[in-house]
Amino acid sequence: MTDWTEKYRPSSLADLRGNDKARDALQKWARTWNDHHEAVVLHGPPGIGKTSAAHALATDQDWPTIELNASDTRTKDVIEQVAGEAARSGTLTGGGGGRRLVIMDEADNIHGNADRGGSRAVTSLVKEASQPMVLIANDYYDMSNGLRNACQEIEFRSVSKRSILPVLRDICRKEEVEFESDALEEIAEMNSGDLRGALNDLQALADGRDRIEADDVVTGKRDTTTGVFDYLDTVIKQAGPQEALEASYDVDETPDDLINWIEDNMPKDYHGEELAVAYEFLSNADRWLGRVRATQNYSFWRYAGDNMTAGVAAARHESKGGWTRYGPPSTWSKLGRSRGTRDKRDFIARKIAQSNGTSMSTARREIMPYLAVMTHHCKNRDLTVAMAARYKLEAEHVSFVTGSGESTNKVQSIVEDATELREEMASEGTGGAFDPDESTTTSEDISVTEEDSESATAKEKSDAKATDDETGSGEKGATDTGENDGQSGLSDFM
Numbered sequence: 371m372t373d374w375t376e377k378y379r380p381s382s383l384a385d386l387r388g389n390d391k392a393r394d395a396l397q398k399w400a401r402t403w404n405d406h407h408e409a410v411v412l413h414g415p416p417g418i419g420k421t422s423a424a425h426a427l428a429t430d431q432d433w434p435t436i437e438l439n440a441s442d443t444r445t446k447d448v449i450e451q452v453a454g455e456a457a458r459s460g461t462l463t464g465g466g467g468g469r470r471l472v473i474m475d476e477a478d479n480i481h482g483n484a485d486r487g488g489s490r491a492v493t494s495l496v497k498e499a500s501q502p503m504v505l506i507a508n509d510y511y512d513m514s515n516g517l518r519n520a521c522q523e524i525e526f527r528s529v530s531k532r533s534i535l536p537v538l539r540d541i542c543r544k545e546e547v548e549f550e551s552d553a554l555e556e557i558a559e560m561n562s563g564d565l566r567g568a569l570n571d572l573q574a575l576a577d578g579r580d581r582i583e584a585d586d587v588v589t590g591k592r593d594t595t596t597g598v599f600d601y602l603d604t605v606i607k608q609a610g611p612q613e614a615l616e617a618s619y620d621v622d623e624t625p626d627d628l629i630n631w632i633e634d635n636m637p638k639d640y641h642g643e644e645l646a647v648a649y650e651f652l653s654n655a656d657r658w659l660g661r662v663r664a665t666q667n668y669s670f671w672r673y674a675g676d677n678m679t680a681g682v683a684a685a686r687h688e689s690k691g692g693w694t695r696y697g698p699p700s701t702w703s704k705l706g707r708s709r710g711t712r713d714k715r716d717f718i719a720r721k722i723a724q725s726n727g728t729s730m731s732t733a734r735r736e737i738m739p740y741l742a743v744m745t746h747h748c749k750n751r752d753l754t755v756a757m758a759a760r761y762k763l764e765a766e767h768v769s770f771v772t773g774s775g776e777s778t779n780k781v782q783s784i785v786e787d788a789t790e791l792r793e794e795m796a797s798e799g800t801g802g803a804f805d806p807d808e809s810t811t812t813s814e815d816i817s818v819t820e821e822d823s824e825s826a827t828a829k830e831k832s833d834a835k836a837t838d839d840e841t842g843s844g845e846k847g848a849t850d851t852g853e854n855d856g857q858s859g860l861s862d863f864m
Contacts, residue, residue: 382430413507414508425473492517529564615680650685651685720733742773747772
């Protein structure tokens with residue numbers, strides 16, 4: 371049996387159902403291509419007609435097509451050989467003034483180094499192409515910044531139920547299949563904007579039947595997860611508090627991520643008093659999320675969700691019109707840039723925590739700041755050596771704590787001295803067990819009578835008092851002479 375999605379694929383943009391604005395924008399791009407020579411990205415959820423629109427455009431313009439799947443041609447060499455030849459060559463004379471349309475599907479599945487230069491090759495290709503190119507992607511923001519900036523972009527949205535129903539009725543009539551209206555409405559409803567999915571379900575139900583009734587519609591519902599960009603449109607622009615809250619249940623984002631999406635994109639549409647009120651609700655949501663992290667009581671999530679969805683929607687004075695370019699939270703890109711630094715910080719905190727028997731949080735927030743002050747630029751060299759020895763730090767870690775360059779001679783020599791100090795400490799820790807001269811010690815040599823012990827204690831106290839009289843105090847004397855202050859200071863904070 372012929373696949374109905376192919377059999378009834380629109381042959382002209384005029385036959386495309388839904389996405390009228392996107393259709394008009396695509397027509398305009400094609401008409402003005404000679405003026406801008408830019409590629410275009412068609413993006414949106416799967417099954418809504420992006421590829422069909424590209425082929426329909428080619429038919430309208432009388433352009434032969436070259437279709438590629440980016441996930442199958444991901445490497446730089448393959449892209450340049452296959453797509454490059456198609457995009458740069460203008461020798462085909464079969465209509466349209468020698469034009470051909472290059473259609474590259476799954477353009478969001480090419481990622482930098484993982485695809486061995488594929489992303490850079492496509493970016494270079496769309497900049498140099500002498501033929502019109504259409505790139506198709508489900509998630510626009512999964513494409514690299516360079517590739518997005520090199521193309522125009524047109525967003526396709528989920529097809530509404532009222533746009534899907536006429537297509538289903540028309541196909542039933544052409545296939546001579548009778549139907550109950552309720553049956554087609556149920557198919558359109560359960561596919562949630564996926565026209566291709568609706569056609570597949572209709573074909574499956576019609577197979578072997580002359581009539582489709584509502585009771586025949588037993589196809590399980592597909593994943594109706596709402597895209598985060600559609601949800602932002604809902605909560606920020608138009609929904610009431612209750613609708614915004616219920617719509618959040620279908621978004622595949624945790625409350626911790628969703629609050630970042632809303633916080634970053636809300637100021638693009640909210641201003642003045644409504645922005646201030648919305649931020650107040652977001653701050654309340656953030657407090658509840660903090661309680662979740664502190665107590666691991668995830669029942670608090672619902673209070674955070676109420677504030678960040680219903681609260682933000684309630685802050686809006688009126689519906690917002692027009693189209694807004696929403697983007698992923700800027701916090702994520704900042705965290706990506708600082709990933710190396712945070713990994714280094716956590717490595718050092720883990721070493722400190724293991725050595726001192728504390729949590730990583732305590733090591734990071736309470737101990738590391740003191741170490742950074744005491745060893746700033748390695749000015750207290752003895753203390754810096756002792757720190758590096760105790761926590762087994764390499765040059766990059768010493769540099770991180772002290773603020774010095776890890777390649778400097780000073781830091782390198784500190785690491786070398788710390789290694790020697792660790793070896794000495796390890797040797798002393800054996801207690802002479804491997805020293806032949808010490809191993810013959812007898813019990814008589816180490817036995818001490820009670821009187822001897824008391825005499826020794828009295829003598830130590832007398833010697834200590836004499837030292838104090840000379841220097842003022844034991845602590846001050848050590849500081850004045852500069853001896854052992856590094857090791858003492860380290861132990862004070864460990």
